[in-house]
Amino acid sequence: MTDRISSGAESLDVVLGGGLPRDGISLIAGLPGSGKTILARQCVFANASSERPARYLSTVSEPLEKILRYGQTLTFFDPVRVGKSVYYEDLGNVIVEGAFSGVLDRTRGIIQERRPAIIVIDSLKALHAYAADSADFRRFLHDLAGMLSAYPVTTLWVGEYGEDEIVVMPEFAVADAILALGSAGVAEGTSRVLQVLKLRGGGFLSGQHAYWLSSSGITVFPRLADAVRPRRPCGGAGADAATGSQAAARGVRYVSGHAPGLASLPTGEYRWCSGAPS
Ligand SMILES: Nc1ncnc2c1ncn2[C@@H]1O[C@H](COP(=O)(O)OP(=O)(O)OP(=O)(O)O)[C@@H](O)[C@H]1O
Ligand SMILES: [Mg+2]
Numbered sequence: 001m002t003d004r005i006s007s008g009a010e011s012l013d014v015v016l017g018g019g020l021p022r023d024g025i026s027l028i029a030g031l032p033g034s035g036k037t038i039l040a041r042q043c044v045f046a047n048a049s050s051e052r053p054a055r056y057l058s059t060v061s062e063p064l065e066k067i068l069r070y071g072q073t074l075t076f077f078d079p080v081r082v083g084k085s086v087y088y089e090d091l092g093n094v095i096v097e098g099a100f101s102g103v104l105d106r107t108r109g110i111i112q113e114r115r116p117a118i119i120v121i122d123s124l125k126a127l128h129a130y131a132a133d134s135a136d137f138r139r140f141l142h143d144l145a146g147m148l149s150a151y152p153v154t155t156l157w158v159g160e161y162g163e164d165e166i167v168v169m170p171e172f173a174v175a176d177a178i179l180a181l182g183s184a185g186v187a188e189g190t191s192r193v194l195q196v197l198k199l200r201g202g203g204f205l206s207g208q209h210a211y212w213l214s215s216s217g218i219t220v221f222p223r224l225a226d227a228v229r230p231r232r233p234c235g236g237a238g239a240d241a242a243t244g245s246q247a248a249a250r251g252v253r254y255v256s257g258h259a260p261g262l263a264s265l266p267t268g269e270y271r272w273c274s275g276a277p278s
Helices: 012-017 036-049 064-071 100-112 125-132 134-149 170-174 240-241 245-251
Strands: 024-030 054-058 086-090 118-122 156-161 178-188 188-200 208-214 215-223
Touching: 012 170, 012 188, 012 215, 024 036, 024 134, 036 054, 036 118, 036 156, 036 178, 036 215, 100 118, 100 134, 118 188, 125 134, 125 156, 134 170
Parallel strands: 024 156, 024 178, 054 086, 054 118, 118 156
Antiparallel strands: 178 188, 188 208, 208 215
16 A cells, blocks of 8 residues: 555544555645645644655745734644744746746755655646646646656645536546545535545545534544444443444544534444554
């Protein structure tokens, strides 16, 4: 199996069968407000160090002051690490209509000079607007992916893609992993749902998994039906009994809190337990 890095969210790592592909390209796709940037930040803060920092490249000019202001509403966002192990950079000054060489050169320069463990491009989708045509963007993407694969760096591409774009946009074919953040109708209305559409080199929990966003970032509620991991006992009083020994035997680890509107799940209450494997 491909080596993985933590997504920054333990519950999502369960769905991913261990995490995102290390030194691979992961695409986080979803509509505005679905939590793409929160997830990318969570991953960045979980994996950055001063020796192997993270570089967060923005293609939609966002002032650092605004990034810090919104970031500080999140518990994992440590402003002290910004500029030490997590670097934000606006690619706006190297993006030129009809020419992506500036973006490629800058990205290569960052990798060679800073040796980042992780690079985020938020949003990759926004770069489509600067392509002369679809063939131009395809060429750029090919060059970008080829360059990234030559270095030991984990890349997150973030973009506001709709479902209909998945089959036509070249980034979906190029990415090693694809996470789609969206929503699904349930009895009480809608629920946020996450789906892993692709993950090269390893298994993952298929289907739609509910998630919520809070100041702690993204929390996913893995569907019991798709559990693949060996059993890890919760150890908490009656935790297994609360959800049934059948589910426990399938190896599900429970996530704390109540997942609203989850008609597809057999119980409404999930508890996250971090006990050592039995
Ligand atoms: N501190 C917080 N506590 C709870 N929920 C939050 C918090 N911060 C953000 N959210 C939720 O996350 C949503 C926005 O998440 P995020 O900015 O990651 O979305 P996005 O997918 O990147 O959107 P866009 O495509 O517009 O950039 C908000 O609409 C809100 O529901
Ligand atoms: Mg965003």
